[in-house]
Structure formats: C-alpha cells, structure tokens
Amino acid sequence: MSFPVFSFPPIIQRLLPKLEPWLPVLAFASGAASFILVDRQAGLAKWIVIAVLAGWIWLLLENVLSKLFTRLTHREVPPVVGRLAVQWVHQESFFFVLPFFYFTTTWNSGQAVFTGLLAIAGLLSIIDPFYLGTLARRKWLLMMYHGLAVFALTLTSLPIIFEMTTGESYYAAIIAVATVSVLTLPGFIKSHPEWQRSHWMAATVALPLLLAIVWWGRYWVPPAGLWLEKSAITTQIYSAEKLPGNRVETVSAEDLHSEGLYAYAAIRAPLGLRETIYYVWLQEGEVIDRIPLAIEGGREEGYRSWTHKLAFPEDAAGEWEVQLLTEHGQMIGVLKFEVE
Structure with missing residues (x-):
C-alpha cells in the first residue's frame, strides 16, 4: 500500500535551503565548544557530544523510524529528508571532530596525513557534485566514508562521555566501524546484484584486513582526548x-x-x-x-x-x-x- 508523501509547512520548506549551507559551520562550532569545555564544563561537553551521536543513532535506525512514521501518520517520508539527514550527519561528524584532531596532531609526523584526510572528507561532504554524485554511484566508497566518520567520532566522544582511556576508545572505534559496516552491508549487496561469488569473498576478506591496518596504524592516529x-x-x-x-x-x-x-x-x-x-x-x-x-x-x-x-x-x-x-x-x- 502506498501513501502520499509528507510535506513540510511552507515556512520550513523556505528555511531548509537557507539553513543547509550553515550546517558545517554549526558542526565545527559545536566541536570547538566541546573541545574548550572538555575540562572546564565536562557535563555540558558530554551533552553536546551525545547530541552529535544521536544523529548516528537516527541514521542507523532510519528505515525503522521511517516505517513507524508512515504507520502512525499514513504519510511517507520525503526522499530528500533521508538524503539531507545522511549528508548532515557526515558534515556534523567530520566538522565536529576537526578541532580535537587539529590540536592533538603532532604535525611533523604521519599524524598530519590522518588529520588532513579528515579535513578533506569534511570538505567533500559540503561539495554536492561529489557527495551526491561520486559517493552515490560508488557504494563501496560511501561505506569507507561512513567508516571514517564513525571511527573519528568514536575516538573523540568516548573519552569525554565515559572517561575511557585512549586505548579503550581505540578498541571501541574499531568495533564501531565493524558494526556499521555489517549494518550497511545488506544495502550494499542489494545495490550490486551483478557481483559474483569471488567479489563477495574478496569483500569479506577486505573488511578484517582493513580493520587490522587501522589497528597497526594507530601510531599515526592522534589521541583525540590528549x-x-x-x-x-x-x-x-x-x-x-x-x-x-x-x-x-x-x-x-x-x-x-x-x-x-x-x-x-x-x-x-x-x-x-x-x-x-x-x-x-x-x-x-x-x-x-x-x-x-x-x-x-x-x-x-x-x-x-x-x-x-x-x-x-x-x-x-x-x-x-x-x-x-x-x-x-x-x-x-x-x-x-x-x-x-
């Protein structure tokens, strides 16, 4: 059964295009504020970080929440909402963590490469031709993009919220990347019906190999909380x-x-x-x-x-x-x- 698409009130429809360019700025500002508040107003910093993490929770539950919304309202969620939400979560993640990694990076080392990669990923999230074109057409690249955002955000947030050591948060970040990869795999499979068994065997081997590289490369990843x-x-x-x-x-x-x-x-x-x-x-x-x-x-x-x-x-x-x-x-x- 199909339902009509939900439409926002006219005032919200007019505001959304105007607010979208400011989302990265707001994300960077919230990251800078959290960085400053980490050891001054720790409680407030935790709430800012939790608010950012809530975006990822919503993203992982998007299909369930959309179906629940349709069941309750008999209206379908507009496709543009899902697209904007995913892009906003990426922008919020990358621009939020940048102040932390900028100040914790040892710039005369390989850590500069990792932090530079985060900055490039954040910049690409606001360039629509790349984000809506290249990423949308290459699901494997979108999965890696997803993983980088989750990895950086986990490293930054867990020491603030749970007072975890950098080692514990690094373990948790690897587990988080693996979890998100598994959760997004069904959609990836659905988008590649032409793949043969050899492709999927290669993909199965690639994930643990990538996680092993992330672990052995920890020397080049700045400790976001120190x-x-x-x-x-x-x-x-x-x-x-x-x-x-x-x-x-x-x-x-x-x-x-x-x-x-x-x-x-x-x-x-x-x-x-x-x-x-x-x-x-x-x-x-x-x-x-x-x-x-x-x-x-x-x-x-x-x-x-x-x-x-x-x-x-x-x-x-x-x-x-x-x-x-x-x-x-x-x-x-x-x-x-x-x-x-």
Missing part, C-alpha cells in the same frame, strides 16, 4: 612551580653524561580520565629507554610531568627524540634534541 599544553627538553626543573628551565636543543656529550636531561610535558586530558603514558627516548631512531608515568585529566594547565634521564650510552652523539606515547602506542607529541 594534547600537549607545554613541553621541553631541559637541564633543570623547578619542582615547587612544576615548570621547566631553559629549553635545550643541543647539548654536549660531556654535559649529558654528567648532568643528564629532563623531558618535561604538560598534558591536557578530559576531566576524570586517568591514563599511563610513556616517555620513549630514542637515539637515531633506536629505542634507548621507555619510562611510564600516570597522568590525570581535568587540570586547566595540563598534568605536568617529567622524567630525568641520567644513564646514556657511552657513544651518545647524534639526533635524539623523546616520544610521548599512550599505553597503546598513539603519539601525543615528540621532543627533539641533538648531542654533539
């Missing part, structure tokens, strides 16, 4: 103020062996979050030491921590760096110095 407020390599720490002395970029081997060096970092994290981070000392790319430290979130100036390394190799000359890593290998930042 970022550096201040960092330094120094020869002195003012313990009472918990502040570093003068920054050091070059040190002689003699001074290094006699006095050692401090690696200092003030790390911002969501209120209530407790996580172990690692100061990993590397000489010419080779790991020399790995020192764990526990941090707590919610401090406006960041959780100030440092390590004092005294034991260095006899031949310590060369390029050094101290990587700050989460327990599961995501990089928070990197400090570099040279030993002459």
